[in-house]
Amino acid sequence: MYVAVKGGEQAIDNAHELLAARRRGNLDVPELSVDQLREQMPLGVSRIMSEGSLFDPELAALALKQAAGDMLEAIFLLRAYRTTLPRFAFSQPLNTSAMHVERRISATFKDLPGGQLLGPTFDYTHRLLDFTLLAGGPDTDHARQAVVPSVSTGACTDAEQGGPSHVAMPDPYSSANLPVEDAGMPRVADMLAQEGLLGTDNDSDTDIADITCAPLDFPSSRAQRLQALARGDEGFLLALGYSTQRGYGRNHPFAGEIRVGQVEVWIVPEELGFDVPVGDVEVTECEMINQFVGSREQAPQFTRGYGLAFGNAERKAMGMALVDRALRAAEYQEDVTSPAQHEEFVLMHCDNVESAGFVSHLKLPHYVDFQSELDLIRKLRRSHGQNDKAASVQKEEQS
DSSP: OOOOOOOOHHHHHHHHHHHHHHHHOOTTSOOOOHHHHHHHOHHHHHHHHHHHTOOOHHHHHHHHHHTTTOHHHHHHHHHHHHTTSOOOOOBOOOOGGGOEEEEEEOSSOSSOTTOOBOOSOSTTSOOOOOGGGGGTOSOHHHHHTOEEOOSSSSOOEETTTTEEOOEEOSOTTSGGGOOEEGGGOOOHHHHHHHTTOBOOOOOOOSOOOOTTTSOOOSSOOHHHHHHHHHHSOHHHHHHHHHHHHTTSSSOOEEEEEEEEEEEEEEEOOTTTOSOEEEEEEEEEEEEEEEEEOOOSSSOOEEEEEEEEEESSOHHHHHHHHHHHHHTTTGGGTOOOOSGGGOHHHHHTTOOHHHHHHHHHGGGSOOHHHHHHHHHHHHHHHHHHHHHHHHHHHHHHHHO
């Protein structure tokens, strides 16, 4: 990782002061607080936590402020801080079936058991600039009366349109309107698996390699791939996922289910020997359902791709699920022909901290290297000029 730049100490100190002034901006404008960023920029905070591999909304908001809004720099800051933390326990696998659902949609079934919860989403906005926000936007009382999905029934299906609808709630912040627990929301994947229409992923008793402690090796396991994709750049995964839908990967996906909500985290302390909860984290989970024509040994069935990200990060989870399925091509005896199917290409280039670091190293002094290239080019040009002169003389003599 290229991170250090050497130079005059005074010049570097001045650069830091200029950066602080640029970050602060006009002193007549009130300074943004970390609390404001955490509460009012939740999607940016979610991305920083996800790709920074650390769930801490306050620190993610701090990184966003320190980085002056540069997402990659904020992710780098959080990732670097993460390396200083002691590792005192490993969590149990998250039980997302027990998620307190804030948003849950599926593109596979119209009448989904448990209904569909729209939750907060940009999906149905018109993508028009809201100039009322320039004047301070709606006040708190107006925001509190925003339309939210029905929590009392867990369902929001419009019988006439066949799609999700809304039920107005007077105060979505009251204790009576907490997210819905997943008791009456069976998984789409489980429903298909019960009919044998979808392959199942069984737990392995082998130890799972931790890519933060040991480098990736190839061929990699699916657990390693999912870890790398979870830390991967959202834009990179989104582009690869898009490529699989344009024919580069024989991948025809359906959004089986997307869930956003709070999940409880459990650990098993060595001194206790039993599970204890340590808190809740917000996650986004996506399961893509894909076609598989089968083989001589296996009947035709659907396959799945899986994505999970900290916070509210639907695009990240969807892109991750698409790429996860594409990387399983060899597992299903499919031809590996497209970039999204090449695990080494994907996994070695999806990390934006590594990518940004290596590209940024081009700003470091390369004086010696460039001088050698410069001397070589000059020598080649002299040789080329001499050859041209000799050819010109020979041509004159022949004429």
